[in-house]
Amino acid sequence: MTASTRSSGASSPGGTRPEALLVGQSGGPTPVINSSLAGVIAGARGRIPAVLGLRHGIEGALADQVVSLTDLSEGDLAALRRTPAAALGSCRHKLAPPDVERVLDTFRRHNVRWFCYIGGNDSMDTCARLEGAARDAGYPLSVYGVPKTIDNDLVGTDHCPGYGSAARYWATTTQEVTRDLAAMRSYDRVLIMECAGRNAGWLTAATALYRRDERDGPHVLLLPEMIFDQGSFLAQVEHTLARVGYCVVAVAETLRDASGAYVAQSSAGVDRFGHPIVTAVAETLAQLVTAELGVKARANKPGTLQRTSMGYVSAVDQDEAFGAGHEAARQLAAGASGEMVGLVRREPGAYACDFGSVPLTEVANSERRLPPSFVHGGAGGAMEITAAFREYALPLLGPAPDPHFQLA
């Protein structure tokens, strides 16, 4: 489906442009970031005269790449919700002081009165800077953030849209590969799965969410919140092989040892936000297992697939992502500014979430790791998720998958 979009500039040559809400997407895509975009557009309808989209996030403002989203059909919005990656394009641009004036120039040119940014903590920092700069310049601009990250590491919200789908990807595929190992028994004995998540273990821990009993993987969890100890790791693998016959390991790509060094063999420096770029920790551990224990070990690194696969989307996550975008547009239209939508879990009772808000400055550049109540250390340094984590995370994954056939 191809939407009929046009340059915002071309739509009213020389005339007065209507007051517009401008929306952008930022950071690594998630399977539901386009659902949030659809939510922003739907929420702006009837409240705000025009909706514009920024190509490649704030970089689109520097290059004046702005498109009109006002005329998208209901069918376009429905297709948008099911589209992988970031339909407007995304970026990882860190806003430098000289950039800010150029961004505001673009905003003025398109008569932008409301700016909505769908992204993570770096993006909320960008929002906060733009709001401050506009205020200083006397330019009437309202700014609102929509949380987005598969890493679930934003503060001020119960969880982040994007996490439920990526967690469902990991919970489901970990059981799928566990069955593969159980079927292949003595041939493929150890499998190491490499999970994203920056410094937080939310996704690595999610691999355990659909485990039904102690034979199901993951059997070893290597979280970024812990210190990697080679002896303890190999002992856990050996113990699992003796107990179950095969072993599934879930490892965070950012795992570090006691010296603070990454366990991965190669570290290719830092990206422009200062986040280290690390590759191939799963392959490193597989080679370690083979060398030290003499058993065949494989590494799986789905990489990009964990943030793009529409085959494992959580319906709850997709709906909440839409709702968060809708709420941001509604808040902007009502005059709010300087905040990000936060998801607030209704307690007690069956799972439900309301939308709240959190100041952008509280979210910007902070990160939320797995709390101690969600994991505990067992014998020999083994890490395990707790019942509290299951209770927290399982509702975010939506309906559980089909029960599988099982031989008694």
Place this chain on the structure above:
Amino acid sequence: MTASTRSSGASSPGGTRPEALLVGQSGGPTPVINSSLAGVIAGARGRIPAVLGLRHGIEGALADQVVSLTDLSEGDLAALRRTPAAALGSCRHKLAPPDVERVLDTFRRHNVRWFCYIGGNDSMDTCARLEGAARDAGYPLSVYGVPKTIDNDLVGTDHCPGYGSAARYWATTTQEVTRDLAAMRSYDRVLIMECAGRNAGWLTAATALYRRDERDGPHVLLLPEMIFDQGSFLAQVEHTLARVGYCVVAVAETLRDASGAYVAQSSAGVDRFGHPIVTAVAETLAQLVTAELGVKARANKPGTLQRTSMGYVSAVDQDEAFGAGHEAARQLAAGASGEMVGLVRREPGAYACDFGSVPLTEVANSERRLPPSFVHGGAGGAMEITAAFREYALPLLGPAPDPHFQLA
């Protein structure tokens, strides 16, 4: 769902056992190998008194691990069709001469008159040996094979159950990651995806099946049927970056250079069938691109996921896998032996397949590579799939996925 199964031995202690069909699963699992198992059980009903299952393929015959499948409910069979990996367990056991007598002893003990094996070319070799040994021993045994492999490299059949689903996995996820790269533009510029397939490029070529235009990935195909040339590869990546801005590479895990050596950095020897075990070619090429071209490159290696992910199953493949199993049971009940089910494409007109047969000895230990009519070499050594390959492969993937939203 847990089936009520019991040891075939326990079911009639001391009494005369009914004549039984014994079914086993062998080799690497596929997303539809359990659909074939359900087909065998359904096809045997009303034709054969008892259906037994072998745990872990022919190894279950050596260890006398046999379960009754006669009493599975319709609900069990429906769940079995949707279950990942091999429900009975699988193996890669190469049958040695001393094994054969032990296998036949187990068959005698359970009054097995019909043996059905779901597997690849090694498994068909096992079937042929067992049939010959039974004949020599004067033991009345009929043997039939059901084709199974994601690699699609069996001779004597238009295609193999398992391939359509794995091809759909690759065709779909390649477009998903292409959109991710397009969204991230200058940040993640090159992505290398590592595909299974042993010596045949069927899966690597499948990554291109849902490409809509020349901007869609994969932009570089590294098939096992070709010789890897570093200069040509880097030139193709550079050319694509200049033309499109990002580059998706699909590489066969068994890619070799002109000396016959694997391109992967580490080669961990050979498995017990003499197939070399190779790791991490995608990571190797990503590091090459970064070092030689100075651009950020990532590697994705879904590994086990490409044969276990139920999120991308082809409905056509799942139905054909069931049908092939059903046909094998029907043929056995009708007195046939020594053959494997072959899929025969009905031509011309809309896609449809009939079931034929092929002698086991023709399938055993042969492999079918991509024919020259399905790929062609372009400028600078670039490989491309042909219209003939699209026409061949696309129907096997089932209905095309949702059209995605696209900005004009």
